Amino acid sequence: MVFNFMKARPASPGHNLSDLAVGESGILEDFDMPQSIAEHLMNLGFVPGLEVLVARSGPGGNPRVYRVDGTEVALRRDLSRCIAVRPLGDAEAEMR
Template sequence: MDGAAVNTLRLADLTPGKSAVVTAISGAGRVASRLMEMGFVPGTIVEVLRRAPFGGPVQYRVHGCSVSMRSAEASCVSVETDSLQNRTARRASSQLELAAG
């Protein structure tokens, strides 16, 4: 990646305003299936929109949709960040917002 720092972490560890690419889904079969049904599949760009106070749900943007989930479920999603992917995610997000309205 031409010197770009790659950082692999859990989706639950990302802070609002950050984006990443899903690399893997773990957890019990039912949880993993539900996450994939919601659009959290490897290769997908995810952006953290906001965190509810006191450990409440976190709101994410995935495939142009807003999705909220608890930290326990978000911990089952492995993501990878680097500066190039973050620029790409912001650009794609902006294009989706322009197209939506």
């Protein structure tokens, strides 16, 4: 299967990882991408149900660095757009 991230959009109208600003966090929900990439992300700690934080943005604003499960991983915008998240409110993030 040939996959083009640029054309892909998450099927659900909900939030995705690229919607979050630096310093915001969310709960990982779903991946809209080929299985092999999703598996690689999960190996790196992007497991649905875990909290992910947008740690910083690179010099050009792309890729951005995400903190998940104690590690930091850089992803391009086109990929982070395919990761559905439930944004955490500030209070909720504080609690966790």
